[in-house]
Structures are given as structure tokens and as C-alpha cells.
Amino acid sequence: MNVVVRHQAEALAAAGHHVEILTRRSSPLSETEQLSPGVTLRFLDAGPARPVPKGDHENFIDAFRLQMDALGPYDVIHSHHWFSGMAALPLARRRGVPHVQSFHSIAADPSTPLSAGERPESPGRMAGEEWLAQESDALVAISEAEAHTIVQRLGGSPERITIVLPGVDGILFRPTDLLPAEPRDYAAGPRDIRGYAVVAGRLQPLKGLDLAIEAIAAVPEAIRPELVIAGDASADYDGYIDELRALAARHGIERSVRFVGPQSRVDLALLLSGARIVLVPSHSETYGLVALEAAASGVPVVAAAAGGLREAVLDGDTGVVVDSRDPQVWAGALTQILSNPAFARRLSLAARERAEHLDWPRSADGLVTVYRSLVRPGAGDRSPSLLRA
Missing domain, CATH: 3.40.50.2000 (Glycogen Phosphorylase B;)
Structure with a gap:
């Protein structure tokens, strides 16, 4: 997920968009960082400034939303994983800003085979993913398989799902x-x-x-x-x-x-x-x-x-x-x-x-198509998009 978020953000910035990535501070040494021209990484105080088990993150959702509320304005809020969505969707609704949700992994009930998905490591995950799939303005899936899961398991509307394949850096990764x-x-x-x-x-x-x-x-x-x-x-x-x-x-x-x-x-x-x-x-x-x-x-x-x-x-x-x-x-x-x-x-x-036919600029173009379908005309000339992990 981190690789996808960063590379899509950098490709969006290279195309002229401004992107901020928000994440929970997991180290006291974490500071705001300019990852590349047009891409800013911000660490928000929510919970202890140290790594914690994924299951504990649910306790920090409200604190994360409070920190987010001091930032912006944004044209689009794009959440990656369900923790982010639970913090961002209510804020997006209050601001009247479109909310896009990506999951990257989807939970399955512990009684189902392991092949059905990740285990819900915190109590609210399964209900949270279902709510996000049904209430977000748009859903971005990384594959046909994920899109199918969003519809069948979470009740997401097929009309609001767009498949945006990831890319790969063919210069860094080469024979x-x-x-x-x-x-x-x-x-x-x-x-x-x-x-x-x-x-x-x-x-x-x-x-x-x-x-x-x-x-x-x-x-x-x-x-x-x-x-x-x-x-x-x-x-x-x-x-x-x-x-x-x-x-x-x-x-x-x-x-x-x-x-x-x-x-x-x-x-x-x-x-x-x-x-x-x-x-x-x-x-x-x-x-x-x-x-x-x-x-x-x-x-x-x-x-x-x-x-x-x-x-x-x-x-x-x-x-x-x-x-x-x-x-x-x-x-x-x-x-x-x-x-x-x-x-x-x-x-x-x-x-x-x-x-060689699957690069990050192509992946970012897919996101821009989704964003433009949601943003009011002219809004993109004034304020940044947000990719948030």
C-alpha cells in the first residue's frame, strides 16, 4: 500500500497536481517531509509516537480526524485502508468534499477460509469497510478481483467502482x-x-x-x-x-x-x-x-x-x-x-x-479520471488533492 500511495502521489504531482499524504506519527523523530516537488508527507499526532499493532489503530481514529481538521482545503480526500476512511469520510461530508476510498486489503470473517481475506484485527473493521464501500463517493479497486469483493462482500455499488491498476518503475526494477x-x-x-x-x-x-x-x-x-x-x-x-x-x-x-x-x-x-x-x-x-x-x-x-x-x-x-x-x-x-x-x-x-506497459503515470491518469468526475469545475485550479495512507 505504501508503495502504491507514494508512487501514485509522485506521478500526480509530476502531472501538475498538489498532493499531501497524511499518516499517523509512529516515531517522535517523524517530521513533515517534502517527498518530491508537489508531494508533502505529514505526520499527525494520534496515539503514541511509536509503532503499535494494527488492531490498536481503531482507538486513534477520532484523534486522527481531529488533526486532519486543521489541514486543507482539499479538492478530494482519498483514503487508503479502512482506518483512514473512518477518520476522513465524516470530515469530507462536513466540508462538502468528495471522498474516495481504496482498501488494498479487505477483511473476512474468522470463520471463513484464510483465502477469503485478511482477518479483522480490530472489532470495527468489517462494519467499517462495509460502511465505507456504501457511503464513499467513489471506490478505487486495484484489480477485478478486488472490485468483485467490494461488491459481493461489502455491498459497494459497481457504478461507483473504478479499477486503477498499479504501476511499476521499469528503470529501478529491470533485468x-x-x-x-x-x-x-x-x-x-x-x-x-x-x-x-x-x-x-x-x-x-x-x-x-x-x-x-x-x-x-x-x-x-x-x-x-x-x-x-x-x-x-x-x-x-x-x-x-x-x-x-x-x-x-x-x-x-x-x-x-x-x-x-x-x-x-x-x-x-x-x-x-x-x-x-x-x-x-x-x-x-x-x-x-x-x-x-x-x-x-x-x-x-x-x-x-x-x-x-x-x-x-x-x-x-x-x-x-x-x-x-x-x-x-x-x-x-x-x-x-x-x-x-x-x-x-x-x-x-x-x-x-x-x-513496460504498466507504469505509474498511467496509474495516476486513472486516478485523475476518478477525481475529475467528482470535483466541481474550477476547484482543481485552487487547492490540492490528497492521497492519505
Whole structure:
């Protein structure tokens, strides 16, 4: 979500719009920052100035709204995730300003399968998402799959939903043969032709990291790559990394699974460009930005047939989509790519070609179309738009 918000904001600013991004202060050192010409990042005091579990954020919604009320004026308020929407929609109504809602992830009742969506980590989430879907002036979905979920689960009107695909920086994320230098070696230890595979994202059960480990373990040892896991566990999942290490040990591949922590955008680009394959085994994804970044890097992706991943990865063309959570089935897909260089090369070339048509200016243009349909004529000449995370 943060990547989408920032890159869309910068692309909007490059097109002549003024954008402010508002977020909760999670560190006493956080200060207002000019991210780029036309994009201002503001930290608002709502709750303690430190990271807290996502479930605690619901307690800070009113305080966040109070801080927002001192800012503006704005032509459009665009909320990202439900916390933001709950703070912003009442304020937008009072000011007579259009409110746009994006979800990026949508909760599912704990009794439903994990594949149905994220768990509602705070009591008001499910009711809040439903209210926002039905009351916001416009809804921006990141994929056809998310749009369908907004309609079916939240009762949002299809007429108010616009699908705006994310973009990718094709200069930052590019194939190894387009890089000025060799990628950094993330998987410490001796290197061989088996190379390494990557899985990147938040380290939590929803992302299916256990499946990634079990799938790699099931690949024949002669061609089995190391598995590099990039990302960090949130406060909600303390101890999860230890569980994953223990799983790797049970499968006898603890020396071939590397946890490299959260990566900067530059380091992630280098990591992906040097990989032989990228795994996206999530139970649920509204789109799957890592899959698109891997495509831009010219790396084949093996992804779960979950939500928007069916749209991010074109099965048999830019990667392989697996409609199973059986590690042996995943190992078969990995083996097909790792053991067939011609097939891997074809996937790589097609992935890069597709990514070149999906950039951030195109994504921002989609947002502008939504905003212009809501803003009074002439208003955009006077005051800024707002993207808020």
C-alpha cells in the first residue's frame, strides 16, 4: 500500500497536481517531509509516537480526524485502508468534499477460509469497510478481483467502482542484463548454478511463507535454489519468523533459507533482478505488487491463484499460477521453470514486456479520471488533492 500511495502521489504531482499524504506519527523523530516537488508527507499526532499493532489503530481514529481538521482545503480526500476512511469520510461530508476510498486489503470473517481475506484485527473493521464501500463517493479497486469483493462482500455499488491498476518503475526494477553492475549477493554462502529464489512481503500467515518453504524443500536437491525471504514480521505476529525457521529445519533446509529483513526499494530491485524465480504464495492478494516488480525485473513468477494474482501473473505467459496449496504441486511448477532454461527465458521476456506497459503515470491518469468526475469545475485550479495512507 505504501508503495502504491507514494508512487501514485509522485506521478500526480509530476502531472501538475498538489498532493499531501497524511499518516499517523509512529516515531517522535517523524517530521513533515517534502517527498518530491508537489508531494508533502505529514505526520499527525494520534496515539503514541511509536509503532503499535494494527488492531490498536481503531482507538486513534477520532484523534486522527481531529488533526486532519486543521489541514486543507482539499479538492478530494482519498483514503487508503479502512482506518483512514473512518477518520476522513465524516470530515469530507462536513466540508462538502468528495471522498474516495481504496482498501488494498479487505477483511473476512474468522470463520471463513484464510483465502477469503485478511482477518479483522480490530472489532470495527468489517462494519467499517462495509460502511465505507456504501457511503464513499467513489471506490478505487486495484484489480477485478478486488472490485468483485467490494461488491459481493461489502455491498459497494459497481457504478461507483473504478479499477486503477498499479504501476511499476521499469528503470529501478529491470533485468540483470540491463543493470550497470552485478546484483548484491543476498543469500550468504557459496554460490552455485542453482542460485536463489525470492519471496518478499509482510511476514505473516496470510502471505503463505510456510508453503514457500515446503515447496522449495520438495524441489529436487540437484536444482533446488536457496530461498531468500525479504520482509519483517509486524508487532501482531511476534515469533512468526522463529516458526518459519523451525519449519525449514524440520524439512532439513535451514541452511538454504535466508531471512534478509525489510529491504529498501533499491535493494529489493537488486534482490529480484538476481533471482532465478519469485514465489508469491499468498492466501489472499488484492493484486500482488511484488509479482509485477518481479515481472519488470524479468524474473518468472510462481503465484497462488488468489484474488488479483490471477491478473498480475498471466499463467503460462509471464509466470505460472498454481490453483493448489499442495507443496508438491508447487514444487512441480518450480521444477518446470528451474529445469527448462528455454521456458524460463520465454517467461522472463514476456514478463518484462508486459511490465513496460504498466507504469505509474498511467496509474495516476486513472486516478485523475476518478477525481475529475467528482470535483466541481474550477476547484482543481485552487487547492490540492490528497492521497492519505
